Amino acid sequence: MNYQEAIEYIHGTYKFGSKLGLENIKYLLDLLGNPQKELKVIHVAGTNGKGSTSSFINGVLKTSGYKVGLYTSPYIEEFTERMQINGEKIDKQRLAEVTTIVKAKIEQMLSEGKNHPTEFEVGTAIALVYFAEEKVDYTILEVGMGGRLDATNIIENPLLSIITPIDYDHMEHLGDTLGKIAFEKAGIIKENNFVVSYPQREEAMEVVKQVAKEKNSQLFVVNYDTLKIHHSAIEEQQFSVEILGKKYEDVVITLAGPHQVYNCCTALTAIEVLKAHRNIEISDEAIYQGLKNTKWIGRLEILGKNPLTIIDGAHNLQGATALKHSVETLLEGKKVTLVVAMLGDKDVQGVLSSLIPLMDKIVVTKPNNPRAMAADDLAKELVSYGKDMYICKTIKEAVKKAHEVTEASDVILFAGSLYMIGEARTILTSK
Known part of the structure; x- marks a missing residue:
């Protein structure tokens, strides 16, 4: 396939609807040799702030010299935005090549009487194959919808699960209370693992805490008690905060809006956990520079x-x-x-x-x-x-x-x- 044919094929799977569940994606990835098992994944769920938080972490890891895959959705202008390595969108010809590989396995699935994967499942499979083939050091995987039954939740043992602010959205799929929605988002928490959560509203926070406890996963709730925003303008913001005992003075970000400071603190908490519990080497210089250089299109x-x-x-x-x-x-x-x-x-x-x-x-x-x-x-x-x-x-x-x-x-x-x-x-x- 060429790029245009690949895009038409991917978007053509829209007609198969939006089905939550892992059976389809598991079968497809089995046929593809389980590329996800080769990846070190940071898994991000939540209603708002997923993309910005992922982008901050991506910026820091990239500045640290790592090769980082970033999978997000939806895209703003073109589909290739959804799969990036070190800030570079997947090459159009490369997308066509990987889509051809995935399409062949989908046809095999159908010949075996299986259901056709949804558009999001197809995109997720393409991204996982691409990142595995490119041998990225780390993959930041943003959940599409919910978490528990989202195609990205095929990841069995992430380095870290992150839950950004939870609110009412996709209620026809995720439930009509904050507690039900939080249960779906908290579905990305794995056994004996680590999870970082934004300080949710009480109903949602209780659910996240309960799931983390049941999974014996260590929970780190982002703490804003020491946060001081020194300067907030449309072009730049500056703040200081203490995160898990580490003081960050005069952090500068160019993403606008006070909420982006909170998203940045979530990312900083994740970085501290990755340093302390996953032994990832990240210098202070890389953190400050990575955060300052972070761009995220379509957000103020x-x-x-x-x-x-x-x-x-x-x-x-x-x-x-x-x-x-x-x-x-x-x-x-x-x-x-x-x-x-x-x-x-x-x-x-x-x-x-x-x-x-x-x-x-x-x-x-x-x-x-x-x-x-x-x-x-x-x-x-x-x-x-x-x-x-x-x-x-x-x-x-x-x-x-x-x-x-x-x-x-x-x-x-x-x-x-x-x-x-x-x-x-x-x-x-x-x-």
Whole structure:
């Protein structure tokens, strides 16, 4: 296959739906020679902050001189973002080659009467084969959905499991209470192992503690008691904190928003555990430099000046709350035009009710996705806020309209759907 054929094949498996369970992925990886068993894995679950936390750890390990595989989802602009080694996306031709190998084994599965793997299972198998073939030193594996029955949970003995903030999302699959959702996320905790957790809300924290105890896994809860944020701006943040007895003074990160400081502290806790319990050599210099150099596209990412143009992947309640806090603290006194699109299965009012009152104008559009909410329907949900509103049929039109109605001294913010901000990013970066 060439790259285009590989992408069409991968996305063509979307029709097989989203099935939680490990039977399919286990069978497929058996046929592929179990590449996952050759990898040293850091496994990351949670509702929000998975990608940023993974990216911070990736940056530190890479700066330490290790060869690091990073598997994340979804992608913002192109599929190859999901599989990276030391910050470089998988080469398109290489993706085609590995996909050809995986496809052959899937055809063998089907001939043996097995179910077709889902799109996420196919992507996970491709990533694991790629990282094993490239002989990476460490692999950071981000859970797709939940944890317990997620395809990435085929990993039997990770170096470390990490659980970032847990909130309500994918409730039709994971359950309708924080406790049920936390049980699914905590499913990545393995016997006699180590786990780092963000300090969850009480209902979720109790579940994480209970699962860790049952698995005889040592739990490290991130402690923010000593955290002091010295400076927080849209371009850079600086803070000091003590993590597991180690003092970090004047840490600088370029990911914006106070929530990214918390994600960074989760990553620092993970790094301290890896140093102390997995004997991974990481210097202080590599930590400071790795964190400072960490980039994560689509998270309060600046893509233009005059007007200041920002994209953010907030698409659930916790993400929207973090974005609201960032708008209030980092964009104080600015008039903001929000370009918004949503998927129909998201909590539209929940996500937007805290954001819309802070906005000056609203440009409503539609993401390119089968689950997309029509722009007219979204506009009806927002009309009660009494804001100047513009409805655009395409994202390209929405980008143009936002620039037409926003003063050069003000701000354009794209949020609400990763699918929308991906297309908007492509348009904005090509200008």
